[in-house]
Amino acid sequence: MARTASVPRDEVLRRMKKVFRENGYDGASMADLATRTGLAKAALYHHFPGGKESMAAAVLDDVSGWMKDNVLGPLAGPGLPREKLEHWVEALNEFYDGGQNACLIGVFSIGEAMIHFHGRLGASVKNLMTAVAQVLIEAGLPERVAQTRAEDAVIRIQGALVVGRALQDSRPFTRLLRRLPDDLLASA
C-alpha cells in the first residue's frame, strides 16, 4: 500500500475529485481521469481495480475523512458555539473554494452515481445536520428549532453552490457563509 511514485495517492485523489466535481460521475470518463491525474488508464486500474466506481468511492472516502477531521470533529469538540460555527464556515469556504467547487453530494445524486452512492450521500447529509443541530442546542436553542435550522443551513449551502454555478458567480455562496452563523444563532 506504500506509494513512493511520482504522483502520491493523495494528489491522485485530489485530481480525480476535481474531475468528478466538474463533470459528474457519468460525465467523467476514464480518459479524463487518466489525463488529469497524469497516469495512464492501466495505472489507474492498478490502484483502483474496481474501475470508475471504486475511484469515485475512494474520492468519497477521502472527502468523508476530511469532513470528519475539519468539520464534524471540530463541531462536536470543545469551544463556544459561535466560534465553532465560524470555524465551520471557514472550512466550507476552503473546501468549496469560495463556491467555485461543486459538492459531490449534489453531483452524485443523479444518474449512475445515485444508484451506487445514495446511501453514503444521505448519511453525509444527516451527519452534518446532526452535528450542526447539536451546536445550536449547546447554544441554548430548543431541539426542534435547532434541527429545523440545521436542515435549513445544509439546504442553503447546497442551493448556493447550485445557484452560484448557474450564474457563474461565487458571491451568492460567500454572502451566504457570511450571514450563516448569525442566522443560525438568532434568538428563537
Add this chain to the structure above:
Amino acid sequence: MARTASVPRDEVLRRMKKVFRENGYDGASMADLATRTGLAKAALYHHFPGGKESMAAAVLDDVSGWMKDNVLGPLAGPGLPREKLEHWVEALNEFYDGGQNACLIGVFSIGEAMIHFHGRLGASVKNLMTAVAQVLIEAGLPERVAQTRAEDAVIRIQGALVVGRALQDSRPFTRLLRRLPDDLLASA
C-alpha cells in the same frame, strides 16, 4: 410541424425531460431517450436533427414556456403579493412533484450540459430572482432586502431539491415551501 402521430410532441418532451432530470445530460443516453419516449432513435433524430443537444434545448424551451406561463407571468401580474407567492409555491410543488423531480438548472450545471447551456441556466435563475424580488417590493420591502430574500428563496429551493434527493425524502422540500411565503414577507 403538425404532428398527428401516436406520441404527441408535448408527451415526447415530457418523457425526455424526465430522463434528463433523473440521469443528467451526460448520463442520458440516446438509447434511454428512445426507449422512454417510445420512439426509435432514428425517429428522435427526425424530430430533433441536432441530436441530444437539441433535445435538451427543446426540453429547456418547454420548461421556460411553462415557467413563463405559470410562474413569471402570474408573479408579474395582478393580485396581492401574498396570494401571488402562495400561487407560486403551489406551482413549484406541482412542477417538482413535491420535491421528487430534480431541477434541470442544477442537473445541467455540470459537464457537457454546462458548456452548452450555462447562459440559459443563469438567465432562468436571474429571471426568477427578479420576479420574486419585484413581488416583495410591491409588498413594501426595501429593494435591497427584496433582492436578498429573492436570492435566498431560489437558493433554498435548489438546495432543498438536492438535500431531498440525497436523503430520498421529499419532506425538506415540502417543509420549505410551506414556510417560504411567510419568510419572504416577514417585516424587514
Add this chain to the structure above:
DNA sequence: GTCTATAATAGGATAGAC
C-alpha cells in the same frame, strides 16, 4: 507501478426501406 496496445462494448448519429 507504469506504460502501449488492444479487446469488447456502449454511445451518438445516419441510411434507406416502408
Add this chain to the structure above:
DNA sequence: GTCTATCCTATTATAGAC
C-alpha cells in the same frame, strides 16, 4: 414519421512488456 440495420467513435477495461 417510424422503423431496422449499420457506421463510427468513445468508453470501459484488460493484456503483457518494461
